[in-house]
Amino acid sequence: MGLLTYTSKRIILSALVILGTISITFFLSRVIPSNPAALWAGQHPTIEQVKKASEMLGLDKPLYVQYFSYVTNLMQGDLGVSVRFKRSVLWDILYRLPATLELVITSFIIALALGIPLGVISAVKENKLVDHLTRTVSIAGASIPVFWLGIVFKIIFFGTLGILPLTGRLSIETTLYNPITRITGFHLIDSLLTGNGPAFIDALAHLVLPAVTLAAYPLGLCTRMVRATMIEVLRENYIRAARASGVSENTIIFRYALKNAIVPAFTAIGLSFAYSITGAFLIESIFDWKGLGWYLTYALSAIDYPVIVGVTIFVCIFYVTINLFLDILQTVVDPRVKY
């Protein structure tokens, strides 16, 4: 099978996965006993108001008609309207996405910057004390409840030491005196672009705790993956040959081995990037970080179904797309991968 066939097969499968998710969430949200029309009509509605709302939302039509029009609307990028906010769900999602991405990307930079060196050290000192320590730390990273880690950090860095802010993306002083003009929605980038120094520092201070908390899981994963691939590569003959010809150990590790070890590690790490977006849901709820996760948790407590379904589908598409992209990238980069 050629690359083209493989790619098109994967794209079709991804589209099916997305359609499946849409169907599952749609039908699940229609079998529940609560009445969206009554929610839409507001508090203490009359029977006429509920009837009017259900006509407007199309809830009086048969289920398959509703499903068909729902899928058609989705294809046109219409995720419906929030029951509580009465605003377009897609607009809300796009407005909040940069906040989530800023958090996830920063946490990933932290995870890679620490995880790759730790993995290399662990592999070089295999079965030594350092290796056992990193193993414990990386398993701890996968075992720690992120929502709890965030709280502990808050107790330490805000409660006891008082050096980092508690919640949110900016402090009130900054929003009043040095407001950030929204260009990309990323506070760090926007404040840099507009030359707003104080706001940049403030945004960075607010970012540290949630990003470090979110980094715990990918850090553990990255360390383990790099360690595993590195150990394998270090056993290869070309490394032995390099050693025998007197190449310095540092050159062998960083120039010869790491390059080959990092490609397979990256696929797994890339997947966990998409995974981190859902991890960010919990973090955002703790740090009152107004991104996608915050929006979703809000919708969960308000039982705002169009938002719950909308965010689910949006994140699903995001996840599947990254997955697809990584798979194709890997086959392009590494010719040994079988289709």
Added chain:
Amino acid sequence: MTSQTPVSRLMGKRRFGEAKIIVHVLRSDPLSIFALAVIVLLVFTAIFTPIVAPSKTGSIFLPPSLSHPFGTDGLGRDLFIRVLLGARISLMVGILVVALSLLIGCPLGVIAGYFRGTMVDEAIMRITDMFLALPPLLLAIAIAATLGYSLTNAMIAVAISWWPWYTRLMRAQAASLRERPFVEAAKGLGVGEIKIVFRHILPNSLAPIIVQATMDIGSAILLTSGLSFLGLGAQPPTPEWGLMVSRGRSYLGSFWWYATFPGLAIFVTVMAFNLLGDGLRKALDPRLRIKRRLF
């Protein structure tokens, strides 16, 4: 993993040998022993706390002291007792979620593996792919939100997002087992296909699944407590750890112990299962074992 052929005495001996190697490797790994000890302690706590624990109360928000090791909460309940009571809930959650996932995942996997390459296999595996393509937390949130907020529903939601892993694992096992002579022998004797699948292939492919399942108990506890934390799982006054952390977060500035100890309990429990799982995997991975013998 070596696969096992039943009845044969030789194979029986080999299985015993395998168990001995596992015990040996586990014993040489102090972390695994430690993890096992923690799990045993947890099981004891889960069994006996509800029977012997006194219902202890004090003034509200007492800091940790000798009489209240973890302090008290906003209703004056002793947090130490509540954390211990939570052990039963969490262990049950972990075991039930994994059991339910096995119940869905294994039969599908064994059918797909036995009928490998047919339409049945194709259909099952594409549905599995669909579920695997979604992050478990997201799927669980969506399902829990639609089923209604309760611990049982949260467990169902986590199981629904977890079973595909077992289907995959089971399929690989079954696909290799179907080429074994004992399956051919059964076929030759005229045993029906359904009986072959469920009486011969399924029981013989369970060993690696069980190892995986042990490790997954920790992840199941972690995921379900996350749902409870978001308000989608256990409801008050259940002494569930995730819920307790969520209640305690409102007071973290003044009463740090409220959220700290229940969360620590989740961490220690999940860590114990993951460490044991890691130790088991090391012990079972034949490639690693060969290296051990060489060096």
